[in-house]
Amino acid sequence: xxxxxxxxxxxxxxxxxxxxxxxxxxxxxxxxxxxxxxxxxxxxxxxxxxxxxxxxxxxxxxxxxxxxxxxxxxxxxxxxxxxxxxxxxxxxxxxxxxxxxxxxxxxxxxxxxxxxxxxxxxxxxxxxxxxxxxxxxxxxxxxxxxxxxxxxxxxxxxxxxxxxxxxxxxxxxxxxxxxxxxxxxxxxxxxxxxxxxxxxxxxxxxxxxxxxxxxxxxxxxxxxxxxxxxxxxxxxxxxxxxxxxxxxxxxxxxxxxxxxxxxxxxxxxxxxxxxxxxxxxxxxxxxxxxxxxxxxxxxxxxxxxxxxxxxxxxxxxxxxxxxxxxxxxxxxxxxxxxxxxxxxxxxxxxxxxxxxxxxxxx
Amino acid sequence: xxxxxxxxxxxxxxxxxxxxxxxxxxxxxxxxxxxxxxxxxxxxxxxxxxxxxxxxxxxxxxxxxxxxxxxxxxxxxxxxxxxxxxxxxxxxxxxxxxxxxxxxxxxxxxxxxxxxxxxxxxxxxxxxxxxxxxxxxxxxxxxxxxxxxxxxxxxxxxxxxxxxxxxxxxxxxxxxxxxxxxxxxxxxxxxxxxxxxxxxxxxxxxxxxxxxxxxxxxxxxxxxxxxxxxxxxxxxxxxxxxxxxxxxxxxxxxxxxxxxxxxxxxxxxxxxxxxxxxxxxxxxxxxxxxxxxxxxxxxxxxxxxxxxxxxxxxxxxxxxxxxxxxxxxxxxxxxxxxxxxxx
Numbered sequence: 001x002x003x004x005x006x007x008x009x010x011x012x013x014x015x016x017x018x019x020x021x022x023x024x025x026x027x028x029x030x031x032x033x034x035x036x037x038x039x040x041x042x043x044x045x046x047x048x049x050x051x052x053x054x055x056x057x058x059x060x061x062x063x064x065x066x067x068x069x070x071x072x073x074x075x076x077x078x079x080x081x082x083x084x085x086x087x088x089x090x091x092x093x094x095x096x097x098x099x100x101x102x103x104x105x106x107x108x109x110x111x112x113x114x115x116x117x118x119x120x121x122x123x124x125x126x127x128x129x130x131x132x133x134x135x136x137x138x139x140x141x142x143x144x145x146x147x148x149x150x151x152x153x154x155x156x157x158x159x160x161x162x163x164x165x166x167x168x169x170x171x172x173x174x175x176x177x178x179x180x181x182x183x184x185x186x187x188x189x190x191x192x193x194x195x196x197x198x199x200x201x202x203x204x205x206x207x208x209x210x211x212x213x214x215x216x217x218x219x220x221x222x223x224x225x226x227x228x229x230x231x232x233x234x235x236x237x238x239x240x241x242x243x244x245x246x247x248x249x250x251x252x253x254x255x256x257x258x259x260x261x262x263x264x265x266x267x268x269x270x271x272x273x274x275x276x277x278x279x280x281x282x283x284x285x286x287x288x289x290x291x292x293x294x295x296x297x298x299x300x301x302x303x304x305x306x307x308x309x310x311x312x313x314x315x316x317x318x319x320x321x322x323x324x325x326x327x328x329x330x331x332x333x334x335x336x337x338x339x340x341x342x343x344x345x346x347x348x349x350x351x352x353x354x355x356x357x358x359x360x361x362x
Numbered sequence: 363x364x365x366x367x368x369x370x371x372x373x374x375x376x377x378x379x380x381x382x383x384x385x386x387x388x389x390x391x392x393x394x395x396x397x398x399x400x401x402x403x404x405x406x407x408x409x410x411x412x413x414x415x416x417x418x419x420x421x422x423x424x425x426x427x428x429x430x431x432x433x434x435x436x437x438x439x440x441x442x443x444x445x446x447x448x449x450x451x452x453x454x455x456x457x458x459x460x461x462x463x464x465x466x467x468x469x470x471x472x473x474x475x476x477x478x479x480x481x482x483x484x485x486x487x488x489x490x491x492x493x494x495x496x497x498x499x500x501x502x503x504x505x506x507x508x509x510x511x512x513x514x515x516x517x518x519x520x521x522x523x524x525x526x527x528x529x530x531x532x533x534x535x536x537x538x539x540x541x542x543x544x545x546x547x548x549x550x551x552x553x554x555x556x557x558x559x560x561x562x563x564x565x566x567x568x569x570x571x572x573x574x575x576x577x578x579x580x581x582x583x584x585x586x587x588x589x590x591x592x593x594x595x596x597x598x599x600x601x602x603x604x605x606x607x608x609x610x611x612x613x614x615x616x617x618x619x620x621x622x623x624x625x626x627x628x629x630x631x632x633x634x635x636x637x638x639x640x641x642x643x644x645x646x647x648x649x650x651x652x653x654x655x656x657x658x659x660x661x662x663x664x665x666x667x668x669x670x671x672x673x674x675x676x677x678x679x680x681x682x683x684x685x686x687x688x689x690x691x692x693x694x695x696x697x698x699x700x701x702x703x704x705x
Binding site: 175318322 | 424425427428431549575577578579580581582583584585587588589591592594595596597609612613616618619620621622623624639641
């Protein structure tokens, strides 16, 4: 009897602890989506091993599609989380700068000829060029925000509006098409490996950022700057540098996303590539339970948030919900999130929990 | 101080957009200084005496799409000094900016105002001003809501006909059952409405025509890929992909390749696209796709003809000129077609 009771309180304490964990917010959302799919149609979870038209083994199924298509968003969520934490604002130019990075990549690969028979440069060189350019544009945003103290959303509005035109200008308005198959390895499959490559790239990015956060002071410094810029300066940090650094890291993420996006279709369309991805990336950060006003952050939660968004998208496609209605569903998610995380609601919830505890004790 | 800085930067942002977006806007400022000397009523005389015909061309941003890029290049190639024209260009995707540009052209005293309007409404006043100033107006690519007397001619694509040609071709394939994945463009655009309308009517009228799914991918290849992927993952049967532009057809094919579903000539799935991009026509020639419908961006020669007719004193009987548009079949397409019609 006694042991049973302690077990019960232990379990509820554990549950309470879990509920209060930030990572639970996106996990709960993911669970709800999975449950919905399980009830509606369990074939959602079916994974099959097949062969693609080149005769290489590939895995297919909704879950694989989510892991595959969600990669770009997960990578962007990494950078966006840092920018959000350090500056208390968001970068809305990531879609446009992805177009720029993709355009640079193709420009280097194709040289002056927009339809080359063979690649004019190794892919790694083109990718590094795209990285440098994307990081420069990131630094540009960062300088505007950190040095000139402009609101991040306003500062990045510049590239949001001009970025796609810059991307078109880099390739003289032409639409280069790459026929070399090696480029497709990054967006599809490496021959012989049945798991989509973007997933590996995303995992690699997660490992890198995980190691960086573990072995450097990046997390501490970013949070310190985000919580209180002045006191972090008094403690010997350089907030300007930290903020610019966060934008440069986001730039690097953008370059990786540009590579995947271009690789998926071997060409580029400046006006639609990575369209509206900035909003999804910000939503991923919010879904992860991170305060959009900066400060403390949880990277894992953001990344899970990104996959939740992709899971929602894929679910809606599966049930043939009109895709132009998709933003409306995302809006509902945002509303729920905002309400749940509002201080008023939190207070009420805590008061309610406290009351229950008192009752239980009595 | 801070607020001032923000406003300066926002202005800079706008300036940057204008500069980057419309690289050729500078050309607009190089318009005629001789405007005051010429009276436009004597347009016919000036042409006869070997002077250049002044045209002001208002178009959408050439970056908008491959179609627009080809359209702009065609205009630039036609309205040159060698062909007897003095052309000024203005680009914008916004109606109000286009109207401002039109007013400027009228003040500069151009003989002809060529217009591809961003929006159908709001043009009456400007066109009346043009009429008062003796500037003749020719619409291309897009129509507007204005009285026919306000313009000389309107050279447009018939999107319904494009859709109808494609659907007729599909009906001619004689499949026992049509299970179609329909990937639409941005909802509400003229191209989407025209190309969707014909297919919807056919599906409505025939029992063996079914839409497996009908979704908008907003002209976006990746979205199209995801839509087709989700149909494949659901295990539903389909044998036709009707994509409303080439990019989306390409995305759809990428999903098929991943699942090892054969497509194109002798394949399991018929692939249809629109816009006749050169690379798309090459897919046709290679037998990977089956059909590509043209959306003709080459209006310049039609406009030239209209201007020549007016200049030589003739009248335009048919105000609305619908351009000839082809549909290409993978089994009959030739390299020559690609060179001629590819954009």
